[in-house]
Structures are given as structure tokens and as C-alpha cells.
Amino acid sequence: MSIEGKIDSDLKDALRNREKVRLSTLRMLKSHLKNAKIEKKNELTEEEEIKIINSYLKKLKDSVEIYKKAGKKDMVMQLEQEIKVVETYLPPSLSLDELRKIIEDIVRSFGKDKKKMGQIMKEVMKKVGSRADGRKVREIVEELLNS
Numbered sequence: 001m002s003i004e005g006k007i008d009s010d011l012k013d014a015l016r017n018r019e020k021v022r023l024s025t026l027r028m029l030k031s032h033l034k035n036a037k038i039e040k041k042n043e044l045t046e047e048e049e050i051k052i053i054n055s056y057l058k059k060l061k062d063s064v065e066i067y068k069k070a071g072k073k074d075m076v077m078q079l080e081q082e083i084k085v086v087e088t089y090l091p092p093s094l095s096l097d098e099l100r101k102i103i104e105d106i107v108r109s110f111g112k113d114k115k116k117m118g119q120i121m122k123e124v125m126k127k128v129g130s131r132a133d134g135r136k137v138r139e140i141v142e143e144l145l146n147s
Helices: 003-016 018-038 046-072 074-085 096-110 114-131 134-146
Strands: none
Touching: 003 018, 003 046, 018 074, 046 074, 046 114, 074 134, 096 114, 096 134, 114 134
């Protein structure tokens, strides 16, 4: 079953069980996927669905930071619940140790040259795909290049 099919199924369950936050989150997620499908004028691959879900997740996390700074605890709590719902549709993330090992191998192959950071980042992101947060990857790459 595709991710979109799973979302449809879970949407019906959330509707039956009257889970307001989960229902609204799934509707928004479905909307993002549908818009991308319309834009592409074709069905989405699983990798494309994951990219769209990751993009939506990033927006939610950015919103959490904004609301934290504004002191809106109720909105932060709601967004954190939405984040948990969205994360269930993504493949499991790499552990910090696994990610660090992958990055160390790539840095070793390029050499510890800060001028090659862009190339290193591109190679790491190609290898880890949606299983790691780009910000975390950048932090680790910078740490390794500065050491």
C-alpha cells in the first residue's frame, strides 16, 4: 500500500474515532500530496511522497520554534502532536551513530577541506536521503571539518 493509501485509511479511522488533531493533520498531509500530484500531472513515487511529507514536517517544526519564541504553549503542544502524526508516515531515521559513520566515511573520501563542504553535503544527502535531517547533517559535517 502506498503512503497516500495508508493516509486515506488512517484518515477514515481518525474520522470514526473522532481524533480531531490526527484528522486535521492527515487532511492537511493528504492535501499536500494531492497538490503535488496535480502539479506533476501524474502519480507520485514513494520517494516523492516522502519528500513532500518531510517538507511538511519541516514546516511544522519551524512553526514550533516560532511559537516557542512567542510564548504560545498551547500552539506548541498542538504542533508537537501533529509532528508525531506526520512522523509515522516516514521511514525510520538513522541513529546519530549511523549518521556520523556515514558522514565520516564521506569526509574521509573528500578530505578535510572546508571548501568542499557543499560537495560533501550533497554526497551525504544523496546517501541518507530522507532518513536524516539536513540541519543535523550540516552540524556533523561542520564539526568534522573543524576538528
